[in-house]
Amino acid sequence: MKLLLDNQVCFDVHAASRALDGLYRGLLRDLGLTYPQYLAMMVLWEREPVTVKELGAALRLDSGTLSPLLKRLEAAGLVRRERSAADERSVLVRLTPDGAALRPEAEQVPGRLLAATGLDVEELAAFRSTLRRLTAAVDEAALAVRRAQ
Template identity: 55%
Template sequence: MTNEKPAEEGASLLLDEQLCFALYAAHRAVTAAYRPLLDELGLTYPQYLVLLVLWDRGETTVKELASALRLDYGTMSPLLKRLETAGLVHRARAAHDERTVLIALTGRGEELRERAAVLPGALLSVAELSGPEAAHLRATLWQLAGRADAAAEKAR
């Protein structure tokens, strides 16, 4: 007999019974469903997420953008560089603090908003989700994310 704690009731090491794998599979499937829609806009999914934040908040700092998207600077920098090269955003040092980089939409980035407005509804349609179902799922996922963030923070 070992001193290990007994596994929680219902715990399983079967792949299809892992919550983390279901989330991973759902993420990949949603990203794949968005891909043809985003291809029409010339965007990748991470670029679309950056634009969503900018369309909502307007000019923002790289730090605030990274925090909103839960990404690190190493990921943000090349992502923003590609968006700038595509003419969708502009990066500039803040006048009050040259260490702070501000990100703003260009006119072209603003214009893309209208074309992108169909994406959320298109995903609900292809996933055959009603508005209330999507709202419930989103609330549940945000609750899970909050609990997982808290657990990760506690483990640090």
């Protein structure tokens, strides 16, 4: 394959990611959330409380990125962090009433995103499945490269 920008899947993924970031920025403005904050809130709406470690794993974020994100959500009054009674080394993240109350408005975002893509539900599901396979394969290849170094 020739070394041309138009031949690089990485650029297409990057360009799509930037386009989605821009769309989400607009869709989330009224919620007062950034895209990473929205993702954290989705995990919490789905299964709170979670430990900071579990949240980082779900979002594929390291603690250096996750900590400031949680501080901003806490400052906004949407979450609170507390030491686990069962294990003081663990910090639990919980929704506040304001954080829980944001969910109904946030539930409108996926439908608005779907409409903006021009894809139908089945096409988007197939695309998501392909992306997940791509991510898993690339993660495995990156691990092999790290091991070889």
